[in-house]
């Protein structure tokens with residue numbers, strides 16, 4: 138007997154009502170926790186004055202409650218999104234899955250809601266009909282604000298084994314609903330619909346280098362960010378002190394992904410571009426493609442080492458120095474010996490300088506002593522003379538001329554501004570043309586490709602920071618002793634603690650206090666990491682990793698000496714001339730073949746109709762590469778339209794308007810060659826926030842409801858990896874795509890006609 142549609146509807150309504158009841162309880166619990174955290178925070182903030190210890194304690198409590206409050210408010214949307222019902226003989230009971238864990242304190246801390254990252258939540262992502270892991274039913278709960286608007290059930294028995302199993306999708310209905318949602322210009326999290334192949338990567342061990350290779354739209358960025366959240370939850374102890382770094386290709390991309398981690402309740406991750414990894418700089422200056430490629434070559438490490446050596450000079454043949462009406466001499470031999478000794482120390486330039494200076498001061502002191510009558514002087518007199526020689530301005534100027542104290546900025550600036558310096562440092566490593574591309578006589582802004590060079594120079598030059606380090610260590614010792622003192626006093630002398638303080642004291646048992654201290658140092662760690670070039674991270678995640686050059690990798694590997702890294706990317710999308718052709722080639726200098734590869738194969742973004750066009754381009758890039766399989770069709774065929782170049786600016790606004798209404802509140806991107814960006818931006822200037830105009834390289838990692846690709850032939854011609862760029866452009870759309878052709882037809886697009 139078949140069930141009538143009305144009966145089904147009733148059952149569905151009943152289920153929704155049932156889940157609404159439970160979800161309402163959860164929100165009530167969330168509200169109570171918020172009120173409690175807010176009350177404690179207010180109480181803490183109201184307290185003023187008191188002993189220094191009391192102030193320290195208040196700071197700690199303030200940070201604790203502020204953090205808790207921001208975590209509790211970050212989970213407001215979609216607090217609970219799943220439910221698992223297990224088979225009768227299974228140990229687990231019905232479990233609700235959500236963005237954070239909530240417990241019933243009055244019932245022995247029974248879990249009311251399980252954090253998606255907890256091991257018990259795993260079957261929600263992994264269970265299949267063929268391998269149900271004890272799960273009878275998986276339910277996706279869809280909500281709008283606090284209202285449950287629907288449930289999607291999957292019964293995991295073998296009769297359902299063939300449904301959605303060709304791509305191995307879990308929670309297909311919920312997944313498709315998520316994918317069809319309009320794009321807002323900001324990436325959203327995917328906690329409710331993580332797929333099994335993604336889950337395995339998110340929860341993989343943090344040890345060693347994990348490479349995640351996947352075509353466009355396979356969720357690499359989503360996986361990378363959820364992995365950061367998962368690692369912080371699961372390995373918090375190890376990761377709090379050193380922090381997690383997520384590197385993205387440019388600031389547009391970082392803005393696009395910026396909300397994902399906060400929506401998962403994690404704020405302790407440093408998001409940065411390579412251009413932001415040199416403290417004090419946000420290097421975003423322009424650079425030509427040729428210069429960027431040359432600056433990224435591994436041989437630049439030798440060029441820079443030579444540039445520093447070139448700054449360690451000896452006189453030709455002698456240097457005369459006026460010292461207290463006498464003339465002292467520094468000859469070539471003495472200086473060469475001092476230089477050799479300093480270089481042999483293998484210390485960086487600014488630290489080895491001490492050896493060089495000391496040897497020259499010895500030589501000059503001997504000369505000065507001889508002139509004053511050596512026989513009449515005792516050791517103490519000689520010491521005094523040495524001090525005078527060392528303090529003399531002429532001596533200092535002469536020595537500085539031979540072995541100056543240097544900063545990375547000065548060396549790089551002066552190297553690029555001087556053809557002779559460039560020629561000497563480059564030797565045979567760079568051709569005449571290469572050097573001309575690097576030559577830049579005017580004060581240019583630092584570009585992202587200068588940052589790894591500055592970082593390399595900072596290593597070669599070193600910094601004499603002995604005093605600063607001693608001071609920092611002293612302050613840290615003091616802070617620690619101070620914090621321990623707070624606890625001692627609280628424990629030993631309860632009388633001095635008034636009632637309100639005690640309430641704050643409630644939460645400051647030794648364990649919590651220690652943890653808090655650790656978390657505090659993590660917070661300052663994230664800030665300190667941003668300011669400290671020598672900071673090393675607990676885990677480093679790199680998105681669009683295929684774009685990094687050899688010099689970028691050198692910088693990142695210095696930030697990750699434990700090689701605990703997740704690198705996500707797609708070698709078929711490499712646009713940068715210095716970027717990766719294969720992962721093995723990139724990684725072998727650092728970890729030989731000790732890296733693991735995981736692949737993602739399903740495209741969640743681009744509909745099958747658009748992917749059919751993109752796949753033809755991919756075949757032209759390299760017939761051996763396979764495009765990922767699209768998870769859905771939209772029934773919409775991408776279109777191609779020929780427009781005369783002179784008509785482009787007149788025609789484009791109309792085409793964009795048509796797309797805007799077709800995507801009904803969604804986003805439209807006009808992707809074009811860099812040369813057309815200014816003109817097209819001006820033409821479309823009034824189109825509002827939902828329309829963006831950008832060169833293809835800027836669109837890497839982003840997505841839009843509709844994409845208009847303008848002048849594909851020029852996109853291809855513009856770069857040595859133009860076909861890769863075309864592939865990137867054709868895989869940015871979630872719903873619609875059109876090509877506006879102004880010149881020759883690119884062969885792979887012929888079938889669109």
Ligand SMILES: Nc1ncnc2c1ncn2[C@@H]1O[C@H](COP(=O)(O)OP(=O)(O)OP(=O)(O)O)[C@@H](O)[C@H]1O
Pocket residue numbers: 312315316325326327330331332335351352353354355356357358359360707710741742837838839840868
């Ligand atoms: N399991 C999932 N559930 C819901 N949405 C998903 C899932 N996996 C990926 N998506 C969505 O698919 C789109 C593409 O994901 P993402 O940007 O992470 O892919 P990518 O592999 O980094 O792509 P590209 O290489 O083109 O930058 C995003 O909108 C993302 O939210």
